[in-house]
Amino acid sequence: MLFGRHNKNPIKIADKGVVEWKYAACGYCSTGCSIEVGLNAEGTPVSSRGVADADVNRGKLCLKGIFEHELFTSAGRGMQPLMRERWHEPWQPATWDASLDKLHDEIRRIQAEHGPDSFAIISTGQMLTEEFYTLGKLTRGLIGTNNYDGNTTLCMSSAVSGYKRSFGSDGPPGCYEDFEHTDCLIAWGSNLPEQHPIIYWRMKEAQEKRNFTLIVVDPRVTMLAQNAHIHLALTPGTDVVLMNAMMHVIFKEGLHDQRYIDANTNGVEALMAEVEKYDPVTASKICGIDEDTIRVVARTFAQSSAAMQIWTMGINQSTHGSDGVVGINNLALITGNIGKPGGTSLSITGQCNAMGTREWSSCSGLPNYRYLENPQHREEVAQFWNVDPEFFPKKRGMLQTDIYQAMEAGQIKGMWLIATNPMSSLPNTARIRKAMEKLEFCCVQDCYQDTESAQYAHVYLPAGTWAEKDGVMTNTERRINRITPITPPPGEAKPDLWVFNRVAERFNRDGRVNFPEQAGDIFLEMGRLSEGRLADISGMNHELIEQCRGIQWPYTAEQAERGEAPPKGGKRLYTVDGTFSYPDGRAKLIPLPFIDNNEVPDEKFPIWLNTGRLIEHWHGRTKTGKIGNNNKFSPIPFIEISPDLAAELGIQRGEYVRMVSRRGDAVAMATPTQRVPKNMVFLPFHFHDCANRLTLGLLDPHSRQPAYKQSAIRIERIEDQAAAAKLSMEMRKF
């Protein structure tokens, strides 16, 4: 054996000199991993690692979390407030006071001139829960616009809506521990390995132990689909038909759980009558899954002693998104697969704190799943906040997608845009651009000054990001986890909470409403407001949450007083018969007639456009586009295109192609692969001025979530490749 040198130099291995590790929940997706960020002797964040004893991730992180410490110093961060009279003028540095006064004055001016709802506030799923709660209190209690929503409309509102329709309330009933008990898992339009890699790992750990059946419904052969026992490559947008057909088989063959249905649900007769129309033969013609497979899948699912279903954007981002969620819930309810170990319908959420905004932001109503439509809820919250209950609207206002349409139509005149980038994320970019151009006033509050939406802003407020702030977030399995301030925001940037409190001061001159300064105190206030509610968090506080590496709600003050420690995991909702959130404690079985209103390919636009996520990127790429060790895996937009289609069009591997839809066009590089069928391309949505130049984004009637995943396009070969490369590069700065 060879050993080389005798006189060896000392081995050098990089040592980042970490002297202290600080705790935070990850700020990317909703998995809710616990991270420790390592600081060197100078106090600079230099390293990230998974927290070993955190139940969610057990020491693991995905590639985004592994480099999350690099976020703090990434390019494009806002360092000071900026103002300008018109959006096409250059920015002028401003003081916090001047810019916040301007924001206050413009809100009041526009409201005075055009009515209280003519000013829209659009937030996000990215901030911390205390910030959401404070913004909600400010908006609902003091500013008083009913056009207040978050970008969670783009990812989670179908899940919210579906849960509400089926169970009477939002709130995913399952948990990650369900993987350890299930016998059958159906993943509907969910690509865990790419979107929620740590949840995938938890699933894989469980599957290697028990080898439960994995069924994946996805038009694209994702890694999850490839590794599934059964892959259902269905026709885009027809999930509901498949669900109905499965229920048809289940009822026909008597595989349903009559006891559970009797004890827990209403409406089974209407449901049975509806699914009667969806025999597998009829359904197979619509959804593209052959009748035998439909039967096998239905039987496998219904005959499992515990079966769970997960879903993500494949369901949510559809014109039948809310219906799809209801369909999943229907399947779970008729087979008794809710609230038991391994039996659940678990929405795999998108953003890190989409759950927090659902619970606490008051976007869709009032805190902790309270409804504006419910007089008692309005009374409770008004009293708690010390505001006039009559100040609250009696009905929820518009959602983000509708707000933009109203903006385009001239009904919305001003906007405060917080930690979201609709110029990249909303469908049909051309119309979004027009709508933003028209605003009399737009304030963008974001940690990045180079967020594309800031180009139409009159005031820019530099915010802190992720662990520059203090607070909590809720993950997919309802686990509240802590973010500690690891490093202060750069320059004059401030935590969003600080900004909301300063704005609140301007609307709260008489000091009538209390706005605590510390996130920990706000959390305790939220705890009191949560007592007796579904999402009861009254037993928790910041310290306990960090100590437990996150606590699943509910965890009540009563439990805490009893000395009952929060469980490590495995907490479920609706575990007892008749405890659903409808007043009678029963869930609703809702019939789902299918109307095909998708934009389906035709002669002029013969190709399906399917959009989706890549593991290395986070949403609009404002974060990951700047971190080389993430970005390098897909630095420019590309499409997966069938080699057969590419050959027909004369397109070669690595060439840029032009995609044209009824909305506009976009340029991306072609990567031929048989992962997609010949009549479909897959285009990641992360890139600015790309996928959403094409998408129609037809809105779901219940959730108002856009159907990003079903559009029709045509593809053209580009002769001048050099010009296309230049264009593709110019269209995004990072």
Added chain:
Amino acid sequence: MFPIRPNEPDYALLKDPSSKLQNRYGKSIETVPEGHELRGLSLNINGDAGIGANPNRYKQHGFFFNADNCIACHACEAACSEKNDNPAHIAFRSVGFVEGGTYPSYQRLNISMACNHCDNPVCLKGCPTRAYTKFAEYGAVLQDPDICFGCGYCTWVCPYNAPQLDPIKGQVSKCNMCVDRLEVGLKPSCVSACLGKALDFGVIENIPEGRSQARTEIPGFPRPDITHPNIRFQQTRTTQRDMVRVDSMPVKYHRDDDRGGFRPVLDPKHDFKREWNLDKLLGSHENAHIIFTLCVQAAMGAFLMLALGAWLNLAAVIEFIGGAAYLPAVGAMLGLMTFGLVKLNLHLGKPMRFYRGFNNWRLSPVSREIAGVSLFFAGLSGYAVFSVAGDILPAVAPYAGALKQVATAAGLLGLAFGGYYMIKLYRIPARPFWDHWHTGAAFSGTALGLGALLLALIALAFGAMTPDLGSGLASLIAAALLLEGVGLLAHLRDLRGQGEEGDASFYEQTTTFGYPYWLRNGLLALSLLLALIAAATGNPLLFFPLALTLTAAAIIGRALFYVLVIPTTMPGAFFWRNKGFVEHARAVGLADMPQLGVVPGRH
């Protein structure tokens, strides 16, 4: 010692309660026996004198990769780069993939690959500076960037793309097996980060719990006989017959039912259009090698003719040596050598460390080449000095003749030794296009052809051309061209259509560089015709067109030699580890963004 947490998760802990005695290549898994002098030493990591308590410290370790499970989540790569503080353009571990089938019966096979800490570490053997060490501890092959001078030869010989040449730092670095973690009983960072339950690590030949295979081949992985890599695979799913690379390399892997496993075969990715691509051909990083080999070979050829001609008492040569062209010829040889050596040295990442090139003379053909060429240069210099010394310093005159003979002998020795290893260093098993005797034929042909041409042109310039000399040199050029031509034909016969990466090189030769290739062939044929006519007629004027055709053929031919080599290496992904995308990013300016992970081109 690496700071271990009290609650390190179980998956991060090394578990090898027992191990086999020998690996499948017949090597002892124990690296050094009890009591060996290499036992009980500190690895001296960052100057720490501690010695790890790992009970398997002196056993060969290796990665285990379960290809059934990898999801290409990049967590291993990210964890590696985070731990080793690597910038985006450097990665000790990379995930690439191959794919096959037709929708929806489509299959993608991801492969995460770092260093395999081979039993036969070709990097260690190839490295001229002895920057590599195979340690008794864990059998880790570690490379010391502080010793490396950035020649990149290890990146040529390694089939796994493990050594990473950083063009910014001008040095190589690579996977260090996380020996700091091994010392405290932790698996490497990449393994601990794996989210697909694909990557594992332990004493070699041990099969991790829940796994059933320990193979050494999967589609896309180079054949193991080159280096005897310490990696084992599980891959139980039936793969498609054709598994295609998605990077720009025109290679796919085809199932070989007779021999088992997969063989690389040609995948004509970009049809059969013939192109010029002169900028790619002549603008590559390998220009230094083109210049160096051509210059040195021309000088060597000319020297050989003068030295042997004199020793053999050939009238034409004796006359040439006595004539006005002799000293200019010697000067030209020196000039060519100097130019070539300077160019070669400047292409190093760290030219100031050039002297380290001899360090690995025991093992490295590069060290031996450098030694031989240096000896030749010394001999040539002595030859030059003693050719004129007698005239300038009369005191030296009596010894000048003898000393010149000594220098000539040294020069010839250096020429033989250096010339041999100059060829030998290209006979790299992981580079099938080079690993053929045509490399020797081409280099020798260049030496004879350009050497003879050099003498002929100088003779013409200084009025020393004689019909004998002219036809002699023209005959040599014709012979050289025949040698090179026969070599090229044999190369074509042996590689084209035979599968492996060599076939892909020929595909590139006739498509991407199709016009230069045929231009070169035409120039060779024309040169041969001119040389034959010159040899027959003794017409010295023919050397002028011959100079053009022969030089052009040599430059294009040598450029093709470098640009066409397709290594036996790991498949890349579509952007990352895709040579085609790197070239594109450099061409259009994307590479100027540091977060792209592509270092802008430098010429």
